[in-house]
C-alpha cells in the first residue's frame with residue numbers, strides 16, 4: 001500500500017513536469033507568433049527609408065512625415081495599408097510592398113524608439 005502511494009506521488013510530479021514543459025514550449029511559440037519587432041534588425045532594414053524619412057527618422061523634406069517617436073502600432077498599420085492599397089502614395093506604396101511582415105514589425109520598433117524632434 002505504501003509502495004503504491006509512492007508511485008502515485010511520483011507520477012504526479014512527472015505529470016506536473018510534462019505540463020510545465022508544454023507550457024514553456026507554448027509560450028515560446030506564441031512569443032514567436034506575436035511578431036515582436038526587433039529595433040536592431042529594423043535599423044538595418046530602415047537604411048532605405050532614411051533617404052526620405054531622414055537618418056534619425058526626422059524627414060529631410062517639409063512634405064514628408066517624421067517617423068521618429070511615432071507610435072509603433074500606427075506605423076505597422078500604415079505600412080500594411082500601403083501594402084493592401086487602402087492607403088496609396090506614389091512614393092510610399094512601392095517601398096511598403098518590398099517589406100515582409102517581419103520587416104514591418106522591425107522598422108516600426110526601430111522608428112518608435114527614436115527620439116522625436118521638438
Ligand code: HEC
Pocket residue numbers: 045046048049050051052053063064065067074075076078079088089091092095096099107
Ligand atoms: C522615396 C521616399 C520615401 C521612402 C524611401 C520611404 N518613404 Fe515612407 N513616406 C514617404 C512619403 C512621401 C510619405 C507620406 C505619404 C502620404 O502622404 O500619404 C510616407 C509615409 C510613410 C508612413 C506613414 C506616416 C504617417 O504619419 O502616416 C510610414 C509609416 C512610412 N512612410 C514608413 C516608411 C518606411 C518604414 C520606409 C522604408 C522601408 C519608408 N517609409 C521609405 C516617402 C518615402
